[in-house]
Amino acid sequence: MISSLTADALIEQPVAAGALELRKARMSDIAPLLDLINGYAASGIMLPRTEFEISESIRDFSVVYSGGKLAGCGALHFYSPTVGEIRSLAVHESAKTHGVGRRMVEMLVAEACEYSLDAIFAFTYVPDFFRKMGFTEVERGALPLKAWKDCLRCPKFQACDEIAVVRVLEPDHWVAASQKWGMAVTSLEGTEPVLFPIVRQK
Numbered sequence: 001m002i003s004s005l006t007a008d009a010l011i012e013q014p015v016a017a018g019a020l021e022l023r024k025a026r027m028s029d030i031a032p033l034l035d036l037i038n039g040y041a042a043s044g045i046m047l048p049r050t051e052f053e054i055s056e057s058i059r060d061f062s063v064v065y066s067g068g069k070l071a072g073c074g075a076l077h078f079y080s081p082t083v084g085e086i087r088s089l090a091v092h093e094s095a096k097t098h099g100v101g102r103r104m105v106e107m108l109v110a111e112a113c114e115y116s117l118d119a120i121f122a123f124t125y126v127p128d129f130f131r132k133m134g135f136t137e138v139e140r141g142a143l144p145l146k147a148w149k150d151c152l153r154c155p156k157f158q159a160c161d162e163i164a165v166v167r168v169l170e171p172d173h174w175v176a177a178s179q180k181w182g183m184a185v186t187s188l189e190g191t192e193p194v195l196f197p198i199v200r201q202k
Contacts, residue, residue, distance in 0.1 A: 020071065020100065022107050025061035030054050032070040033061065036090050046090065061088070062107050064100050071095035074104040076111050082118040082170075089122070105133050109167070118170040123162040135165035 025033065033054055041048035054061075060075040072091040078084045086108050091100045112120045124130055127137050143164055 019066055020098070020103060021065040022103060023063060023065075025058050025063045025073070027055070027058060029061070029063050029070070029073075030058065033063070033073055036070055036073060036092060037088060040090055046088070049088070062104065062111070064095075064104055066095055066098070066100075071098070072100040072104050074108050076108045076120070078115075078117075084112050084115070084117050084120045086120055086122040089124075101129065102133070105130075109133070109169075113169055116170070119166055119168045121164060121166040123164055125162060127163045127165055130165040130167075133167070135167040138164050138166050140164045 030051060034049060034051060037046055037049050037054075040046040057075065057077070060077050062074055062076075063070060064072040070092065072089075072095060074089040075087050076084050077087050086105065089101065089104065091104075109120065121138075121143055122130060122135065123140075127135075131137070140162075143166075
């Protein structure tokens with residue numbers, strides 16, 4: 001479970017220019033990150049994190065501050081030289097509807113592009129939010145690296161209800177890269193390039 005976002009992440013109200021500060025996380029952000037993530041973990045929405053885990057992965061994290069307080073966070077975790085995951089995406093209750101989730105995802109996508117990743121994926125309860133951000137819903141089985149690395153310690157591993165989404169950043173490179181790293185690919189009907197298998201919309 002990587003995200004605390006709920007349906008209200010799709011609603012945005014105007015925010016004053018310059019009201020949000022987006023940047024890479026620092027060691028001084030560890031305490032507020034733990035408070036935000038573990039607050040949602042207590043409700044079973046996210047996986048709990050320890051101070052050691054956050055310290056070890058602090059370079060993955062980006063943060064959003066508003067009024068000097070942590071409004072949201074997200075992390076870009078690398079799985080291979082070509083694929084990364086957006087994880088630990090959380091928005092403080094007081095900052096929802098202010099576009100924090102959207103701005104964070106935009107920042108993480110830009111970072112993935114800077115590292116020349118071919119694709120990024122996420123697991124979410126709000127696929128509509130990610131569709132608006134250019135992601136496509138896929139079968140969870142198309143992401144074996146995720147399933148066998150991090151999901152094993154999730155209490156919902158045997159009955160996962162999250163939805164996998166992926167955004168291809170470098171279509172020309174994606175086919176070869178996905179095959180090399182053991183990820184299923186298939187052609188989308190009438191379109192190029194080749195992507196993950198699409199989930200039929202209900």
